[in-house]
Amino acid sequence: MTSWLTPELSLCGQVFREGTAEGETPGNICLGFDLGTTNMVLVALDEEGFPIGAVMEPSKASVRDGVVVDYLEAIRGMKVCLDRLSRGIPIDESIAVGAAAYPPGISSKTAKVCANVVEALGFECGGLYEEPSAAAEALGMADGVIVDIGGGSTGMSVVRDEKVIFSSDEPTGGTHMTLVLAGALGVDFDRAEEEKRKNRNRYAPLLKPVLEKMATIVRDELEGCPESDGLPVVLVGGGADIVGVEGVMESIIGRPVSMAPESLLVTPLGIARSLWRDRYGSK
Ligand SMILES: Nc1ncnc2c1ncn2[C@@H]1O[C@H](COP(=O)(O)OP(=O)(O)OP(=O)(O)O)[C@@H](O)[C@H]1O
Ligand SMILES: [Mg+2]
CATH class of the missing domain: 3.30.420.40 (ATPase, nucleotide binding domain)
Incomplete structure (x- = not known):
């Protein structure tokens, strides 16, 4: 049977459980913001496209069925993720770029709210992806x-x-x-x-x-x-x-x-990887 464990997914699981990967010198960081109904997840990639940090916080009812219903609480939740991530990795808003994702079938206006959360946190939103495309990207x-x-x-x-x-x-x-x-x-x-x-x-x-x-x-x-x-x-x-x-x-x-291995992290990693691929990469 096919193994869906890509090196990036494996590393994402590792940094999620163990904290920031050691020895990296972050330059052009790509951030994947996943605004979920239960969990907010933030994944950071270095300029080679490898995960250097991943954090999760409860959504506190700011998102319902993948749609942001409490904008300020969503920003607050993601800010907690960002603050936790920043403790291990220096993040410069003027260099780092973020991306978000939306569930299939919602209007583009509603999807745009996810991008607005990224921008409200001070980042350029360089990508807004459909969640399953992001998941497919993470799984290769x-x-x-x-x-x-x-x-x-x-x-x-x-x-x-x-x-x-x-x-x-x-x-x-x-x-x-x-x-x-x-x-x-x-x-x-x-x-x-x-x-x-x-x-x-x-x-x-x-x-x-x-x-x-x-x-x-x-x-x-x-x-x-x-x-x-x-x-x-x-x-x-x-x-x-x-x-x-x-x-x-x-x-x-x-x-x-x-x-999928690391099933909680697949979509958030895929958001960051899709952004990285669009910006800097090939596969
Ligand atoms: N260790 C864990 N941490 C967080 N959630 C967990 C864990 N183990 C199981 N779960 C379950 O995962 C589910 C949330 O999964 P996930 O984070 O993929 O959803 P979401 O993206 O927040 O929601 P949605 O995609 O519906 O907007 C919850 O029902 C929760 O009970
Ligand atoms: Mg989800």
């Missing part, structure tokens, strides 16, 4: 189906020759799973969220019906998209991080399903 994937199980929504996109040719978005995701768990355990949302993250294995049977529902949606959408025939399905996003998710999905979708 030219052809495939990306299923992004986020907090608020599950996005599905067909990528052919590095271009997104079909996409859809459904309002179900990791938050839905947490709510199901909260109901089953008789605890509040925060407690259930903590349990879900801590025990990825224990609650898999309880969460199976939610995953099956998601898989049914993906299967039905793919049936309406013949161009996707034969393409493998890759899961990204933090909501996908449930033990056994591939098997549940595969049994319903009827084609190979694999889980």
Whole structure:
């Protein structure tokens, strides 16, 4: 089976867990700002396109289903990420460039708000990408189906020759799973969220019906998209991080399903990598 672990993704996971990569001398830094429903993530790349920092903060309801609903809180959340990142890496707003991403299917005006957040933090916004294209970039994937199980929504996109040719978005995701768990355990949302993250294995049977529902949606959408025939399905996003998710999905979708490594970091890294590629790079 294809491994989706690119060197950049592997390094991104490392700097996310261990802090700034040592010894780098940042010049033209590329920053990827991912404004998610559950998580704000900021990834920094050096001028060679390699990750030198990655931080995550809770979104605090500033984004819903991938759309910024509280602009000031979104800026505040990203500022916390930026401040944390700046402790390890000196970031010069006049040199560093940022980029953002938006979920498929929203208006260009709404998508532009994500770019406005980057600019409000003092950076030029050098790129505004569709989330699945960013994910495909991080995975080095030219052809495939990306299923992004986020907090608020599950996005599905067909990528052919590095271009997104079909996409859809459904309002179900990791938050839905947490709510199901909260109901089953008789605890509040925060407690259930903590349990879900801590025990990825224990609650898999309880969460199976939610995953099956998601898989049914993906299967039905793919049936309406013949161009996707034969393409493998890759899961990204933090909501996908449930033990056994591939098997549940595969049994319903009827084609190979694999889980991307570092699933929480795929889209944020891809935003920064897409920017880097547009500015400085080749692949
Ligand atoms: N260690 C973790 N840290 C943060 N979130 C986690 C973790 N483990 C699992 N998750 C789950 O990941 C989900 C959020 O995933 P992700 O960050 O991809 O979504 P998002 O981008 O914020 O949301 P959306 O794409 O819907 O706007 C949540 O449901 C959360 O419970
Ligand atoms: Mg997301």
